[in-house]
Amino acid sequence: MEKHQVHDATLTDYADPQIDQLLKYSVRNQLESLLKAKLTTTQRQQALTQSFVDAMTLVLSTEPVQHAQLTAAFEAMYEHAVQSMAMAELSEELLTRQYISATGLIMSPLNCRHTIKDIYRIQGYVKGIDKAVRAMASRKEKLTILYPACGPFAPLLLPLLSYYKQHQYFDEKQLQVILVDLQPGAVQSLRQLVSDLNLQDYISEITEQDATTYEPKESIDLLVLEAMQHGFTKEGQLSIARHLVKYLTIDGWMIPQSVSIRGMMVLGETEFNQQWKQAEYSHSKNRHRAALDDRVELGELLHIDKSSLLKMEEITLADEAKVIPANQIILPTDVHDMSKRILAIYAHITTFAEEQVDQYDSGITHPRPDMTFYVDTRPQDVEHTHFVANSGDTVQFYYQLSGLPGFVPTKV
Ligand SMILES: C[S@@+](CC[C@H](N)C(=O)[O-])C[C@H]1O[C@@H](n2cnc3c(N)ncnc32)[C@H](O)[C@@H]1O
Structure with missing residues (x-):
């Protein structure tokens, strides 16, 4: 339920003392985690990558995994991702800016950071993406994946790419990913995270654009999209999907399929x-x-x-x-x-x-x-x-x- 709780905040809520408290808590949290972790950059990046790979190992496991085990792995992934976000040094304005566009809510990077802890949403998507990538890679040499409205951590793909890279399942010649987000703060965080995870070779583009008008320069094999809230309200999933589905190859897939x-x-x-x-x-x-x-x-x-x-x-x-x-x-x-x-x-x-x-x-x-x-x-x-x-x-x-x-x- 994590996601819809944070989703209910709007721009005006920032005058609300409760939200100000959240911001203070978040900044303090980030500073503390940086202090706590007296690690070199290389150690921090290794720990980050390992937390992403560990979470994916559990998510993709064919053996039953306890909820507590998943919770611990996702919490570790979140903490490391937030640390990377702190390294991106977003201004308060970029961190908290949230507004309503013509097609839906544009959530702030601060509020979006929680979606990387939404265990069973990520599991459902990652298992689906993994199956789709494997099926498609068996008949195509190179796949172009588009992930619009990906937020500051692109959590449906960056952990999976880290896992693929560590296990050498798919390399950058086979998978190329385009990340799109309208929030400059999300893009700044993404650049930091991609670099911290050393995934640059897999990412063909990180672009700050409105996904309801963005025009990819190449055709897309997989469109990965999650811009939804409960009851299919508030966020622009339908407008984004209607616009971008036109760029899918004839045998391309949208994830979610339905x-x-x-x-x-x-x-x-x-x-x-x-x-x-x-x-x-x-x-x-x-x-x-x-x-x-x-x-x-x-x-x-x-x-x-x-x-x-x-x-x-x-x-x-x-x-x-x-x-x-x-x-x-x-x-x-x-x-x-x-x-x-x-x-x-x-x-x-x-x-x-x-x-x-x-x-x-x-x-x-x-x-x-x-x-x-x-x-x-x-x-x-x-x-x-x-x-x-x-x-x-x-x-x-x-x-x-x-x-x-x-x-x-x-x-x-
Ligand atoms: C909830 S967050 C990230 C969700 C992410 N897809 C995930 O799986 O965790 C929502 C993000 O979508 C972005 N967004 C919403 N509508 C957008 C649009 N029309 N174009 C580009 N980005 C958009 C916001 O800027 C925000 O960073």
Whole structure:
């Protein structure tokens, strides 16, 4: 759940004393870790690389690995990455700048640093990328991989490249990676990290650009993208994917291969509280049978893959707002307690082949309650943001492409 917690910060939050505290904590943390580690540059770089390789060894292991072991390995990777970020000497402005662009939230490098600890998201992606690279490398001499919105640590690829390099699985003649991020602070950190990991030969370009308009100079074999938040809101995954999918070779793959966004009507207390009382940590395998049986699934709202992205049509409304038509669902009539239920929207991610990021494995697949969607009941004061419907109604969903992307339900 790490990711969606940090994701909820906005630019205005920096006036908030709690966030100022976070910044102080982070800077102090970085300074302390530098002091603590009285290492030479070479020793620091070796320890960094080893922490990346160790985390990947566990993630790719075919033997069962304990959660505690993974947590320790990812924490070590995080600490070393933060140390490298400290060496990049970002100004406070570059570290904390966060804003809403025309297509979504542009998170600050300070907040993005946590995504390297999002264990099961990284595992789902890395296992998928590894399978895709191996499958493609068996029929192609050189693969070009594009990773837009990669953040300051590019955590879905840099650890895997370190692992490939150490084991001599793939060299720089076989794999070339382009890293794109809009934040100058993320780019500065990336340059430091790539150099610390001695991965320069694998990286053809690190570029500070908007991924929704960036035009790669060569065709792309693998597009690795994760710019999502829970409920498929806030970040610009869809806008970035729609733009960049055009640059994939005819047999190129997008990772994730598919994202299925689905809706369900749940009792908030059962789904979000009772279900997790005994759970050691948030993960799809720790979901509770009774809570799963209690859900009322509404079906798929939107399916995103290479072919659906290429076909997707955009509608521009009178006020210039742009939307993508999503699916229609029919609200079931046989649910006795529908008026007590809330809509929760969640993503199911297939990264490649059978590799997945399932519900609750990460903040990005955590079901997001929508408190503006009412069925068989009405809010006391109806506001324009509320949607009020009855069991049996047909609801057409649209996906709004804006600085705050998300689903908009309408009654048919
Ligand atoms: C949550 S962080 C990094 C997530 C990263 N993909 C990962 O797997 O951990 C989000 C990053 O995406 C970048 N970003 C968001 N929208 C972007 C866009 N349209 N173009 C380029 N970078 C973007 C932000 O600048 C930020 O560094």
